[in-house]
Amino acid sequence: MWDNKVTELLSIEYPIIQAPMAGGVTTPELVASVSNAGGLGMVGAGYMEPDQLRSQIKAIKKLTDRPFGVNLFIPSNFQISKLDFELAFNSLQPFRDELNIKEEIPVLPDSKEDHVKFPQLLNVIIREKVPVCSFTFGIPSEDDISMLKSEGVILIGTATSVNEAVMNENAGMDIVVGQGSEAGGHRGTFSENGENNLIGTLSLIPQLTERISIPVVAAGGIMNGKGVIASLCLGAKGVQMGTAFLTSKESGAHKVYKEAVIQASDSDTVLTRAFSGKWARGIKNQFIKEIEESQTPIPDYPVQNKLTSQIRKVSASRNESRFMSLWSGQSPGLAKEKTVKELIRDIVSQAEEIKASL
Template sequence: MWDNRVTELLNIEYPIIQAPMAGGVTTPELVASVSNAGGLGMVGAGYMEPGQLRSQIREIKKLTDKPYGVNVFIPGDFRVSKFDFDLAYNRLQPFRDELYIKEEVPVLPDPLEDHVKFAQLLDVIIGEKVTVCSFTFGIPAEEVISKLKSEGVILVGTATSVNEAEMNEKAGMDIVVGQGSEAGGHRGTFSENGGDHLLGVMSLIPQITERVSIPVIAAGGIMNGKGVIASLCLGADGVQMGTAFLTCKESGAHKVYKEAVLQASDSDTVLTRAFSGKWARGIKNQFIKDMEESQVHIPDYPVQNKLTTQIRKAAASRNDSRFMSLWSGQSLGLAKNQTVKELFRDIVTQAEEIKASF
């Protein structure tokens, strides 16, 4: 039941992809464990420097000889006035005071630096002969796609609408991930407002599969064998799972972060721009509540992300979940503290039992 276009193209046993969660969650141990279990482990390289990515890839190679992939963020252009930047910085002062942070006003992010780093990350991916590269927040330029394909890299795009899925296929992506609004972390929206276009995975996947011919991966709220079978029935060729792997023992998520996910209820997540300036789903905490109440304009990513960096780091170092970004999908009530091997065993067993009952 497991053999399909995705398992064949990616050379994996099960059409299960570990979501590329940036920010330290996707340790070499997590990525390699997923690949060794028969899925596709993915490095979340969105915030990494090129040297960090190269080191992590080389660690992964020591732990597995199976396929794995790397995800990168498409850099965007942004503008923010000095007035709005200072206003956003000053709004965050009470949080810095609470956490005893002494911080000068940070330098405005430079869009050019993001584009340079993006190119350098791609050079690492090619140089280290990574077989799969996925993209979030947009579609790479035609010359980038051609270069990667000439090196034999399989390309995976992200879409939160049918239109974005069609754009990915037209651009030359080999696979597209249909990200439903249930998904934890940042929404991959790039052609519209990520807070407005909120199609759930059950509505999104059947519509995408009717309009594109490339394989489609379902993402958003999928945690177990039931979710896998449901996704396949909707027409997907595989699934991408984040929160389920986030709480695994091999995950690099902070212990307070894991505990918050494991203790949360099904109604505890919200979509917010408070931490980064991009719409993302996570557990509602004190930071999000205070930012919502303030009514102060939040600058777009990556400006707000830069401004909250020290707050998030200080909160994590103090084990203070009130001011940490606790990204999680809507099905967090199904999360468990277990190994990747145990998670795969449970997913496969449940899925095969459901399939046998048809």
């Protein structure tokens, strides 16, 4: 039941990928536990510096000798004038006042920084012989793809539409993650506006598998064995699950964040640009409500992300979820605080029971 092209390419037992979750969720313990339980653990390295990534990889290697992967953000170009940057900074002053943050206006972000860091991160992946690398927010250059492939790295792209999946296949990706609009956090949309491109997993996956010949992995709202079997029935060869692993014991998500997800119900998540400037799905809280009500223009990612960073950090340090980004998919009602081993064991046994009963 479990052996297919995805398990073969990734050298894993079950076609279950723990979604990369940048921002401290994917601890070495989480990544290694998923790989040790027969799935594929993934490091969310989107915000990491090369040295941080290197030490994270070394820590994972101490905990597992099984394959795991690293996920990177394709750098974006952005422009903002000094005046708009200052206006955006000032519009967040009420939140700083409420948290008593005395923050100086940060240096205007430089669009080149992420472009300089990207090849350095790739270099770490190659040097450390990480077997799998996935990308979101775009597709790497032809040169980067051929360099990674010549080193034997398995490449996973992200698509939120048929068009993006075809682009990933044409670029030479080995696997595509099809991310439905249920997905938690930022989706990888790169060919159109993330708000206009809301195709649900049930619609997206069979349309992708009709159009491309590389294996498709389903993501968005999948929490248990039922979701896994449904995805396989739609033609996917595997699943990528974020929210389900976010609340696991090994996840690095903040305690109040895990609690908020576990207590949330189906209608509690919204799409917002409030925290980062890029559309993302999370649990609606005071920050999102007040930003929406104020109707102030929000600068694009990564500018808004940088401007809200201190507010999110201080809010977390006070164990208050009011101003934290609480990314979650649309199925938080199924989230449980289990160990990774229990979670994967339960997913596998539920899927096997369903298969037997069909």
